[in-house]
Amino acid sequence: MGFAATLDKNLSIAKPEFNRWLIPPAALAIHLSIGQAYAFSVFNAPLNKAYGWSIPSLGWIFSLAIVFLGLSAAFGGKWLERVGPRATMFTAALCFGGGFLVSALGISTQQLWLLYLGYGVLGGVGLGLGYVSPVSTLIKWFPDRRGMATGLAIMGFGGGAMIGAPLAVYLMDKFKSDAGPGIAETFVFMGLIYTVSMLIGAFTVRLPAPGWKPEGFVEKEDPKKLASHVYVDADTALKTPQFWLMWAVLCLNVTAGIGVLGQASLMIQEVFKGSVTAAAAAGFVGLLSIFNMGGRFFWSSVSDLIGRKTTYLVFLLLGAVLYALVPTVGAGSVALFVGLYAVILSMYGGGFATIPAYLSDKFGTRYVGAIHGRLLTAWSAAGVLGPVIVNYMRDYQISQGVAKASAYSTTMYVMAGLLIVGFICNALITNVDEKFISRED
Known part of the structure; x- marks a missing residue:
């Protein structure tokens, strides 16, 4: 079986003994990573000071990322349902982590457009695919607690900045030297760390078997909700x-x-x-x-x-x-x-x-x-x-x-x-x- 086959939707269907509570940590591994987007502003002042790029021009990096988050989620959501969450999360990891690496190249060569392309476009696509892929999976695993399940994952996106901001500040200080401000090295390191974290989530996630229900769960008729079928x-x-x-x-x-x-x-x-x-x-x-x-x-x-x-x-x-x-x-x-x-x-x-x-x-x-x-x-x-x-x-x-x-x-x-x-x-x-x-x- 080749590597590509491991991403096949049918091969990610869980066996009967699989514990559904492994899915929220897998979702958090994705959302805590992409939640770094809320902390991108910590790079603005160092980039402005080191390379003279204006704050308004740097502000467009985050705006582009949010725009491409929405666009990729809109176009990628249907693809997600076809190929499954594992392939989508895998793609999100490569795009989000790759966005950091392209941006690092832009910083080291002082080409601002590469930050727009890297973090803004490529990273934004990773944000969108990474945002939607765990959510539908959690809802399928927790038909009895839909709100709680999605809250667990999306909580990670809100909290990602609490990890991303201090990590970025620490790394920039660590990599800073007479040769440079250490921003490019920080982007490389963070890109690799987030890629690994997201890949762990991607290969942990499973889909429930068709017709699966939690033990003891009996779906009640609720006029406010559509039944699972x-x-x-x-x-x-x-x-x-x-x-x-x-x-x-x-x-x-x-x-x-x-x-x-x-x-x-x-x-x-x-x-x-x-x-x-x-x-x-x-x-x-x-x-x-x-x-x-x-x-x-x-x-x-x-x-x-x-x-x-x-x-x-x-x-x-x-x-x-x-x-x-x-x-x-x-x-x-x-x-x-x-x-x-x-x-x-x-x-x-x-x-x-x-x-x-x-x-x-x-x-x-x-x-x-x-x-x-x-x-x-x-x-x-x-x-x-x-x-x-x-x-x-x-x-x-x-x-x-x-x-x-x-x-x-x-x-x-x-x-x-x-x-x-x-x-x-x-x-x-x-x-x-x-x-x-x-x-x-």
Whole structure:
């Protein structure tokens, strides 16, 4: 049997004695690796200082990665369902790790376009394929706990920066010498480490045998969920209003959160000028990362108890209230400001972790990987919209003479308004019409 055969979907089907609890660690090996993307900003200042590349030009590397994450997830999701998670994870590992190596070449030769190509395009494809491949597999293994299972994996993406940021700083310091700043060497080392980690996940993962169910699990009729033998295929899902309402819900929830996440450090320093240092602001960003990560597991597990639609109603309505409180209640107290944003970011992360289970409830588990991949184009759109709204509105306010401490007030009200629109979209989501549904023989 050749190496290529080991990637065959049929050869990754689990034997009866396989322990399904080995799947979450395999998924975490992937998501903790690609979650490094949230920590890419630690390279911006060193690259700017060492090579003179401007911060805005470096910012496009992360933006490109998120855009290609969404595009590759959209186009690769259907391929995932055909070839299986192992081949998809293997490809993701080569793309994400290879993106670091191409970027290292760009740094050593001082060619910025190679960073765009390496981390932005190639790495972005690895992000997208790596993001969706464990999710559909977990949902198939945990039909009794769909929300918890996807939360376990996607929690890793939220927490990847907690490993990636200090690791990058440590390695740059370790490799720094009179010959150079050690950034290229850091990229090589991290590319190899992440490739190995993701390959371990790829060759650990298994698919359940057709018709497999957890021991003692009896599927109950639930009008809010499609049974496991009922499904909507990926192409048909695009014809349903439910898909586009969920696309809007995810886009609006992420737009509100990601815009704040990108400016969190600057925002708290400007709102509380003189009382919050740069070091304290960095601590604030770290705290938001913890709530972003923890919210992914907490809220997705809660959704198993109260339902996906109800969970999103909480995200959108409570989120709108909290955003509206920031300019008044939050601006008067550092503790309240931090507390409001901690809850907001927990729901931002929770939105990512809950959406795959929400999709499987409405469209079935059979093609959830492909449908989830297409829905992630909402993330690509939000990755542009959120920062644009926050950054440009801030600059406009300041140009009109508004003090920096107050320049975010209107933005927060706009974000609250976006979440109200999302609340309405979520309220309109119903069960998929019978004409779109297929049944297994």
